[in-house]
Amino acid sequence: MPSPAKVAVIVAGGSGSRMGSTVPKQFLELNGKPVLYHTIHAFMQAYEDVRIVLVVPPAHRGSIGTVLAAFDRPPSVTLVDGGETRFHSVKNGLQTIQQDAVVFVHDGVRPLVSPALIRACYEQALAKGSAIPAIALKDSIREVDGEGNMAADRTRFRIIQTPQTFLSGILVPAFDQPYDPLFTDEATVVERFGHTVHLVEGEEQNIKITKPQDLVIAAAFLQNGLL
Numbered sequence: 001m002p003s004p005a006k007v008a009v010i011v012a013g014g015s016g017s018r019m020g021s022t023v024p025k026q027f028l029e030l031n032g033k034p035v036l037y038h039t040i041h042a043f044m045q046a047y048e049d050v051r052i053v054l055v056v057p058p059a060h061r062g063s064i065g066t067v068l069a070a071f072d073r074p075p076s077v078t079l080v081d082g083g084e085t086r087f088h089s090v091k092n093g094l095q096t097i098q099q100d101a102v103v104f105v106h107d108g109v110r111p112l113v114s115p116a117l118i119r120a121c122y123e124q125a126l127a128k129g130s131a132i133p134a135i136a137l138k139d140s141i142r143e144v145d146g147e148g149n150m151a152a153d154r155t156r157f158r159i160i161q162t163p164q165t166f167l168s169g170i171l172v173p174a175f176d177q178p179y180d181p182l183f184t185d186e187a188t189v190v191e192r193f194g195h196t197v198h199l200v201e202g203e204e205q206n207i208k209i210t211k212p213q214d215l216v217i218a219a220a221f222l223q224n225g226l227l
């Protein structure tokens, strides 16, 4: 039996307010190429037959040319307008999916994801319906409550990454639910819809470029061959 189609919905529709740059962070340079180049490249390295759906702010469609020009052989991408929140951007991307597929939803600003993690997510999503990359905490944590705080057992928690990967038959209908501000990722949406989500081991270097120092860290990973 042929394996199901692979669709990567790469969400890059945000404004990057915490980065504070005039150009949204997904278009900033990392090691001489736009952040989004690295992200798309990882998916192309993982699978030759992955369809790329790129969600971008409508005002920045013009910047896509620079991203694609960074490739030796520019990939074919389906461009979609970003929405008011990440949830709405993902929903817009999912509207392009018309056939059964394994769907990766990945932050455009996680450029260091490895092809190996993408493949692990695909395999687990095929087997279990979902694959959510997660890593253990390195620091102690405390729960704060008003003025007080108390120690929490870090072994009970995980830091969640992307690509959050699902069978389309699970993910697409889950996004018909009304928006809730607690929907910070796909796992929360699918879980609210009644499905159990399955974790997969994530990667320390799969950082989200959020603040200026994250670009420095990502560049150091790339320049020192730590990926």
Ligand SMILES: Nc1ccn([C@@H]2O[C@H](COP(=O)(O)OP(=O)(O)OP(=O)(O)O)[C@@H](O)[C@H]2O)c(=O)n1
Pocket: 011, 012, 013, 014, 015, 016, 017, 018, 019, 026, 055, 082, 083, 084, 085, 086, 087, 089, 090, 107, 108, 109, 110, 208, 209, 210
């Ligand atoms: N309306 C939105 C908001 C976010 N994203 C994307 O979701 C990913 C993770 O979001 P985040 O890091 O929070 O990006 P921004 O919303 O751009 O940043 P900030 O919260 O600092 O404004 C990013 O690739 C971002 O472009 C999106 O596609 N559409």
Ligand SMILES: C[C@](O)(CO)[C@H](O)COP(=O)(O)O
Pocket: 086, 107, 160, 161, 162, 184, 185, 186, 208
């Ligand atoms: C999806 C995500 O990257 C998982 O860690 C994260 O929830 C995005 O959060 P943000 O507030 O949009 O940066």
